[in-house]
Amino acid sequence: AMVDNVNITVSELITVITGPDFPTGAFICGRAGIREAYETGRGSVLMRSRTHVEDIKGSANREAIIITEIPYQQNKATLVVKIAQLVKDKRIQGISEVRDESDRQGLRIVIELKKDEIADVILNQLFKMSPLQRSFGIIFLAIVNNKPEVLNIKQILEHFILHRKVIVYRRTAFELRKAEEKAHLLEGLKIAISNLDDVVELIRASKNPAEAKAELISRFDLSEIQAQSILDMRLQRLTGLERDKIIRDYEEIMAVIAKLREILGDEKLVMKIIRDEFVEIKETYGDERRTEIIDAVDEILPEDMITQEDMAVTVTHTGYIKRNPVSIYRSQRRGGKGVVGVKNIEEDFVSNLFVASTHDTFLFFTSLGKVFWRKVYQLPLAGRTARGKAIVNLLELSEGEKVAAILPVVDLGKEENNNTILMVTKLGRVKKTSLQEFVKPLKRGKKALTINEDDEIISAHIMKGDDTVFLLSKNGSSIHFHEDDVRCMGRTAAGVRGIRLKEGDEVVGSIVIDSDSSILTVTANGYGKRSPVGDYRIQRRGGLGIMAIKSSDRNGKVVGAMQVEDESEVMLIANSGKMIRMPMGNVRVIGRTTQGVGLIKLAENEQVVAMDIVAPDDDSEDENGEEVEQKADE
Known part of the structure; x- marks a missing residue:
């Protein structure tokens, strides 16, 4: 080419x-x-x-x-x-x-x-x-003009072809010189044959070879080489056939000389010779290609080396996390008592249970507005009854920073995943951001929300486009609005007002309403109530909202709210460390405007400081097929 x-x-x-x-x-x-x-x-x-x-x-x-x-x-x-x-x-x-x-x-x-x-x-x-x-x-390192030089492929071929041209020129010049030398000898023999009788007579009359050589040079205008060639010629070459062959050889060598001279004078002929020689080498030594060139392969990511497997991920109330293969929780006959997923430890219990693939991603949103990423396979693999590892030891958190929300995400980074994240702050601001903003993780986390110095994230939720949001403040105010009221914003935006709070008030809970169940509100003095979701009409975001439960002297400040059903169980935690596990089937549903009822009895100076949903027990057997009953919290 x-x-x-x-x-x-x-x-x-x-x-x-x-x-x-x-x-x-x-x-x-x-x-x-x-x-x-x-x-x-x-x-x-x-x-x-x-x-x-x-x-x-x-x-x-x-x-x-x-x-x-x-x-x-x-x-x-x-x-x-x-x-x-x-x-x-x-x-x-x-x-x-x-x-x-x-x-x-x-x-x-x-x-x-x-x-x-x-x-x-x-x-x-x-x-x-x-x-x-x-x-x-x-x-492509080559010696060019006695100096090393890096060349591209075209420059290499140019230098190689130039080298081949030099070779062809030198070879042709060499062949021409040899042909001319041969023609010179044949020309002398041709002269001798044409004057055979005179040559024979001259040689016979000479006293010695030197005299004969000198006479041949003198009489027939020959060179010393030609004269010596005549003297060296065997007598058999004087026959008619040999004489004809000498003449024929002379004519052929003169044709070769003409061709060689033409090559030396025409670069196109030189290039044709080079090309023909390349083709000959290819036909002689060419074979089938051994190394196959295929399309580029994607970078081998860590998850490409991890088998996809469903994992049960548990998170405890005090912030411990672990994973176990779902396969260890084998299905059991109906009515079984299950197995212990995490051994009950004083002042701790399982608050969240997720089933996710090892390739899925967990997003950890912190109180200071940052988000961290961890693949499920990066979470600690612990024994079935162990609590796992403290989340704070998995993430590079700043002093005073804590995890506010954990969200499992499937197919993070795929364009078809058009869900959004809704973040809620203590001072009532909300922000909705596309999941696509969180596809490039950083080891030290990434800013998810710009917040004021006296504010912090209290929760985050995955939104699917048609959800409604419920916010509750510690003074009992609540607001229920559609997520469309919050436009999608960039990752570092500060968000918009979700609820207008009075001085000294702050948001203590947020719920994404996904069913026609009920909302449980709990106050510090152990009072609370379950009210139908329908009692909280949908409003525009940013308003004062409506009263969900009174924060009276009897009730105390509101601790939080959760969406519950009859099958749900809620854990109430007192400032004394006491934990009360409460089945929601025992709490009847009453209207929003009621004051609430006593949920638990507290000792003097004792108050409820936190609440959490208790993850359901897995309906399964232990590895030996034995049924194990979980210890009840008192």
Whole structure:
């Protein structure tokens, strides 16, 4: 292509010279590195081993990864040892055996997987941590005019073709010189044959070879080389056939000389010779390409190396979190008493239970307006009855900062996920932000809301577009509005007013209403009530709202509110550390305008300071199939 078109571009050359071809085969992933190397002289390509998956004969639900080609300059024995070490160190789990079955037929490394392991997940782990996938650096460094220089692909070909031109010119000049020397000798023999009788007579009359040589040069105007060639000629060449052959050889060599002189005088003929020689080399030594160039592979993310598995994630009231495979909570016959998901510990209980895939994301919103990300597989895996790990030890929180809300999100970052996040602050501000604003996590968290110095986030909710929001203040005011009243804002915006608060008042609870159940409000002195959601009419946001429950001397300040049903259980926590677990089926539903009823009896100077929903027990058996009854809180 370069010989035929000296003005060819690098982009056009890439279509002809598609990329490196390595003797070990394997794959080159993507063309960007090749293009960069061709254009600048420097680049790198990602090489990946050629693998396939086979079922293991005689073993149900077991597979083996077979490696048949490895990246160039990777040692097979070293590769096998490296994979075995990764398995030994438990950096890669799910592999039962690694062995080398290579023979004369070619390379074959077998990696047997454990039962039910997913081959693609193990492969991603191997690509990430072993030499099965490696980058290969490219640098087009050449000596140009006695100096090292980095060239692009076109410059390399230009210098190579120039080198080939020099070779062809020198070779042609050499062949011309040899042909002219041969023609010179044949010309002398031709003269001798044409004057055969005179030459024979002259030689016979000479006293010695030197005299004969001198006489030949003098009489026939020959050179010393020609004269010596005549004297050296064998007598058999004086026959008629030999004389005709000498004349024929002379004519042929003169034609060769004419052709060689034409080549030296015409660059196009030189380039044609170069091209023909390239074609000859290709036809003689060309073979099928070994290294296959495939489309670029996505970056191997941590979740690509984690098997997708449903996890039960539990969060306790005091801020401990853990995960366990859902599979350990095996289904049980109806009426079973379940298993202990977290052992009851004094002053703590499970407040949230989520079932999420290991690839799902948890968003942690803090009181100071920041958001942190953690994948489910990054959460601590703890024993079934353990509390887990304190959330504050998982996140880089500032002094005085605490987690205000935890939200599980499926498919975070996918465009079709058009849900929003609603954040609520203590001073009654609300802000709605698209989930797409939270797709790029930072280790140290990211600002989710700009808040005033004396304000803080108290809650956050995932909104689906048609929800309504209920806010409650510590003085008993409430407001119920549609989420459409809050426009979507940027991640760092300060939000808008959700409820107008009187001096000294603050929001203590927020609910996203998702059913026609009831709202439980609780006050510090142990009073509260369940009122139908319908009693709280929908208003415009930003107003004073309506009274949900009076914060009288009898009731005390409002502690919080929750949406509950008859099957719900709520834990009330007193300032003494006492916790009261209360089934909502025991609390009758009454109107919004009522004062409320006594929910619990408190000792002198004792007050309710917090409330939380108790996550339902899993209807399951323990690992031994034994039924275990959870200890009741007194």
